[in-house]
Amino acid sequence: MAREAATERRRQILDAAVKVFARQGFHSTRVADIADEADVAYGLVYHYFSSKENVLNELFTQRWKLLLEAIDETDRTESTPQQKLGVVAGFIIDSYRYDPDLMKVIIVEVTRAANSFGRTHLDQINAAYKGIAKIVADGQKDGTFRNDIDADFASMTFYGAIEQLLSGWIFGLIPGSERDFDEAQELLVRAMCEGLDKR
Amino acid sequence: MAREAATERRRQILDAAVKVFARQGFHSTRVADIADEADVAYGLVYHYFSSKENVLNELFTQRWKLLLEAIDETDRTESTPQQKLGVVAGFIIDSYRYDPDLMKVIIVEVTRAANSFGRTHLDQINAAYKGIAKIVADGQKDGTFRNDIDADFASMTFYGAIEQLLSGWIFGLIPGSERDFDEAQELLVRAMCEGLDKR
Amino acid sequence: MAREAATERRRQILDAAVKVFARQGFHSTRVADIADEADVAYGLVYHYFSSKENVLNELFTQRWKLLLEAIDETDRTESTPQQKLGVVAGFIIDSYRYDPDLMKVIIVEVTRAANSFGRTHLDQINAAYKGIAKIVADGQKDGTFRNDIDADFASMTFYGAIEQLLSGWIFGLIPGSERDFDEAQELLVRAMCEGLDKR
Amino acid sequence: MAREAATERRRQILDAAVKVFARQGFHSTRVADIADEADVAYGLVYHYFSSKENVLNELFTQRWKLLLEAIDETDRTESTPQQKLGVVAGFIIDSYRYDPDLMKVIIVEVTRAANSFGRTHLDQINAAYKGIAKIVADGQKDGTFRNDIDADFASMTFYGAIEQLLSGWIFGLIPGSERDFDEAQELLVRAMCEGLDKR
DNA sequence: CATGAATGAGACTTCATTCAT
């Protein structure tokens, strides 16, 4: 009971952190902002987290773990490489669809921040790239994918395309309706696998 | 003469700023760090720039202008759409090749920072996406590219792939030798236009 | 019965406080440290003591009362002034011998802290000096001690010498073996009464 | 000129720090108090000192160096051991006489604070004890002082007596008029060398 | 009695910016 209450409090603070980080960016949000948003006392944030940075770390780690699992899981299925890439893209896009703030924070503050936080989680981030690369490499081995494009290279390309899509939605540069989210996954895989050229 | 000296001083400070921004990130570099690196007095930075942020702005604007020009220029040539995309990719990759610190700063601190600075330069950033989208759209019109993938969508995808490549080099996640830079452009265009699928 | 249990708890907390105060100093120990060391819940400290400062106060008062009693008691005996001073020195030295942490805390945090706590207990502290001064004064009256050195002055001198000795042991600046403790009392009285000069 | 101004500023801040440390104790004084007392801006304290603790360190080190030099100097003269001890006592007493606040701070916050700061300067503090011990030891060798009292022991005793005297003045427990200061040195040496016993 | 979550004032330190020289 007490345990559960504590867990709830953590959640409450984490959720608030997502909102304010998304709104103002990590550097511009003061711990007081998180506390205010969570409607708890200032000090309580430090009761549950050792530092502001640590709040961000937990946010990232929790979500990224799910992505790594999703990649791993789909990789172990019997699907075609294209289908697997579709699952990965779908997972990321859905992550954004159902919690855009969280994905915004993760991308803007962690994944794309080469300095500071990015470095801390580099291994985890890279694990995702490697997971995608494995899917590509397997596709190359079984003759589905061409061999003249390095799997790691292709993986970066693929992941970069997805992230940029999210960026476009985040920035409001490309339309991001429910319908767009629905289409995006398929469109993305098609673009990457079949190419832009007309056949 | 005096003018030139002044211009030189600005350059000296800008160059130093690139180095320290790349090394520590914008938020972690103090104005003193820039001055130290430039080997000028603390206050001189404020003699030439109105604020720390303004140094970054100038860094970004100068470089991004060249990219916009390059996109615009290639778009006005008679090349094929694929060649045009190649020129764009090449320009960005070469930018990194010849001044990795500057590109790192631009990407990490501006282009990918949805909050803070990103917002300020959103129009300029979007102009590049639009420029690329135009190349794609023209390719669709003349029958070079398929029509079932939205040009804006394709543009984001294409640009995201390039930026992720740079990120990979910046983070040290994928090899970044001279040879890799040489190949990257061609490989990238091929991957995006022809797709990963084996034919 | 319940009373005893409560008393035990208090003791448990006081003993823990002595340890951590001795180890980290009063200002650097958090209430949580005391609770941890005592192996009791955080809030329990406040159940038994009204504040952190109060814990220290009680520690000091309990011990200092014994010293005052010891001085008073020996003063009422028929011993020579020298013997009385020996008893006082012996009491303090033994206090350190059998509970070095407690004496360390008392000296470092109370007795020698002119600001904060020192002020609070000034009267009690001074009572000890006065008690020693009385022994000296009586010795002067009965012709045992010389008259040209003010009794209060001599008292300060005598007490200061003892405390510095303890400081030396606390700091590890002079050897503090069992044998040293044994000798210290006698040596101290001899030095103070007979002087350093060779006769 | 600029250099001198800077040195003056440091002095100004140090002097202010002495006042407030003496008044409120180190732990109870906020950096703002120092700045206010010095009549400078908050941040200037950090322009000249890396931390509040560092201000205290400098205060101590500057003064203690003089003491060590005084001990060393008198030790190299042809005076009798008693005279040498008199010079040492005189130096410390005069230090208090002419700058009671500084000596109060040094004694209360450094010399007698076994934890925290005391530890940092232990070597320097001990050097003084050793310097006094050398004077005693030399006196024992040349037959001036008795041999049955260890020189280190005697040194602690002597220094402790002086410091306790200052403490008495600081606390207001013993009278501290100009006349008392004048007498104190002689009285102290007499008490320590000749002893309290009537002959 | 006992627990430990919750509160929030407070202090240190940083650093962008200004300004006198």
Next chain:
DNA sequence: TATGAATGAAGTCTCATTCAT
């Protein structure tokens, strides 16, 4: 132009104390 001292707002983190259970 050039210097770097001076300013002070802002933000992180700590921790004594309170309080609900």
